[in-house]
Amino acid sequence: MNFISTRGKTAGIGFIDTVLMGLADDGGLLIPNEIPHISAARLKEMESLSYQDLAYEVFSYYTNNEIPDEDLKDLIRQSYATFRDPEVTPVKKLTDNMYVMELFHGPTFAFKDVALQFLGNLYAYVSKKQNEIIHILGATSGDTGASAIEGVRGKEGIRICILHPHQKVSRVQELQMTTVDDENVLNLSVEGTFDDCQRIIKDLFADVPFKTKYHLRAINSINFVRILAQTVYYFYAYFRVQKDKPGAKVNFSVPTGNFGDIFAGYLAKRMGLPVNKLILATNENNILERFVLEGVYRPGEFKSTHSPSMDIQVASNFERYLYYLLGENPQQAAAYMEGFKTDGVITIAPELLSRVQADFAAHGVGGEECLATIGSYYREHGYLLDPHTACGVAAYEKCSPAEEVCVTLSTAHPAKFNESIELVGIEQTYPQPIQDLFAKPQHQEIVDSSVEEIVRRLESFYTK
Numbered sequence: 001m002n003f004i005s006t007r008g009k010t011a012g013i014g015f016i017d018t019v020l021m022g023l024a025d026d027g028g029l030l031i032p033n034e035i036p037h038i039s040a041a042r043l044k045e046m047e048s049l050s051y052q053d054l055a056y057e058v059f060s061y062y063t064n065n066e067i068p069d070e071d072l073k074d075l076i077r078q079s080y081a082t083f084r085d086p087e088v089t090p091v092k093k094l095t096d097n098m099y100v101m102e103l104f105h106g107p108t109f110a111f112k113d114v115a116l117q118f119l120g121n122l123y124a125y126v127s128k129k130q131n132e133i134i135h136i137l138g139a140t141s142g143d144t145g146a147s148a149i150e151g152v153r154g155k156e157g158i159r160i161c162i163l164h165p166h167q168k169v170s171r172v173q174e175l176q177m178t179t180v181d182d183e184n185v186l187n188l189s190v191e192g193t194f195d196d197c198q199r200i201i202k203d204l205f206a207d208v209p210f211k212t213k214y215h216l217r218a219i220n221s222i223n224f225v226r227i228l229a230q231t232v233y234y235f236y237a238y239f240r241v242q243k244d245k246p247g248a249k250v251n252f253s254v255p256t257g258n259f260g261d262i263f264a265g266y267l268a269k270r271m272g273l274p275v276n277k278l279i280l281a282t283n284e285n286n287i288l289e290r291f292v293l294e295g296v297y298r299p300g301e302f303k304s305t306h307s308p309s310m311d312i313q314v315a316s317n318f319e320r321y322l323y324y325l326l327g328e329n330p331q332q333a334a335a336y337m338e339g340f341k342t343d344g345v346i347t348i349a350p351e352l353l354s355r356v357q358a359d360f361a362a363h364g365v366g367g368e369e370c371l372a373t374i375g376s377y378y379r380e381h382g383y384l385l386d387p388h389t390a391c392g393v394a395a396y397e398k399c400s401p402a403e404e405v406c407v408t409l410s411t412a413h414p415a416k417f418n419e420s421i422e423l424v425g426i427e428q429t430y431p432q433p434i435q436d437l438f439a440k441p442q443h444q445e446i447v448d449s450s451v452e453e454i455v456r457r458l459e460s461f462y463t464k
């Protein structure tokens with residue numbers, strides 16, 4: 001196993017180099033040169049594995065023997081020891097044919113911990129092996145930053161700087177990032193929008209001398225290891241449902257913005273897991289819904305919604321799926337992406353669209369519909385959904401036939417998004433770790449949205 005780019009000009013990359021590279025050098029995304037296939041007999045044997053053993057099994061197909069078995073097991077054990085639930089991602093049954101998989105039992109109460117706890121430990125491992133300091137640099141609209149900081153705080157050989165838009169993340173998200181007092185963490189609160197933050201990061205990563213001098217590394221969801229870590233829980237949920245309902249057809253409803261979480265489900269399916277439909281749940285920023293329904297991928301106007309972590313117009317992981325849709329043809333994938341850059345749209349032929357619709361259903365959930373879903377599940381099932389999960393549940397209701405079973409991925413704890421929960425008139429009690437944040441001092445530097453200013457702050461942080 002090695003890794004290649006969707007655009008065909010980068011190939012033969014090992015697992016660790018894939019993690020370090022992030023974006024492929026030719027501008028494409030890294031993918032395995034061949035998707036490993038797990039036989040039905042082997043799947044049967046995997047059914048009763050613990051989450052950690054399952055993760056070890058799934059990762060082993062991809063790690064190219066670059067990490068000794070005992071080290072890999074250790075990294076996995078460490079990464080999931082920080083989760084509050086012994087099952088890591090427990091699956092709860094809400095109605096006869098509907099389950100919710102809770103992905104929010106990690107340190108920052110959002111699903112990104114599942115991948116970033118592992119990535120943080122892996123970066124620390126690589127830093128030690130290669131004897132070099134790793135500088136992680138990223139922008140966040142809220143969840144990724146908190147989760148990435150939590151993944152590496154206090155770790156030797158790593159410094160992390162996260163840019164977030166000043167006062168444009170939820171209160172809990174801000175506190176999760178800025179109450180961390182470890183020396184290796186720098187929070188820059190940028191006077192501007194998330195797009196400004198992202199633009200600055202892009203400029204810095206494009207500055208090759210700067211990038212090389214400081215060993216800059218990325219943490220965003222284009223990193224293949226994030227997809228890989230998320231693939232594990234599809235297996236886990238599928239096996240739990242089979243135990244409860246042997247032989248059931250299983251759909252997954254996935255709240256998604258960057259096409260990251262749902263691509264992990266697609267990968268699990270390609271590996272041989274008998275996933276039926278993948279239901280793509282979005283909010284009013286519904287570019288991906290329109291792609292699945294009409295075969296047209298065209299960014300629309302940005303809208304702020306109750307589910308801000310899915311307020312995304314250009315889905316950074318979409319290119320991975322496009323590559324497979326086009327029959328694993330890198331020349332075609334590169335041509336489609338080139339066309340997208342010049343025309344701002346990708347339109348696929350009807351026969352390709354029917355292939356998309358064989359794997360995916362989709363629903364873009366409106367603001368009122370999202371809040372109504374939170375209200376009705378609270379009243380009728382005594383279960384409080386966060387607004388992202390509520391989009392997943394609304395999409396399940398619309399797209400999953402009554403005779404099929406569906407697992408909705410719950411991507412965040414409702415306490416992270418109390419601003420929306422209050423709108424439904426529900427009062428929640430915060431879990432203790434979140435309640436405790438309100439009494440802690442904050443550490444952040446408020447800065448202008450200029451590249452020069454950020455470079456100045458970074459250089460003083462890196463030479464501290």
Ligand SMILES: *Cc1c(COP(=O)(O)O)cnc(C)c1O
Pocket residue numbers: 110111112143144221255256257258259260261262309310388411412
């Ligand atoms: C990041 C995030 C999502 C979307 O994940 P993708 O990787 O874009 O699919 C959904 N819900 C929450 C709570 C998130 O933080």
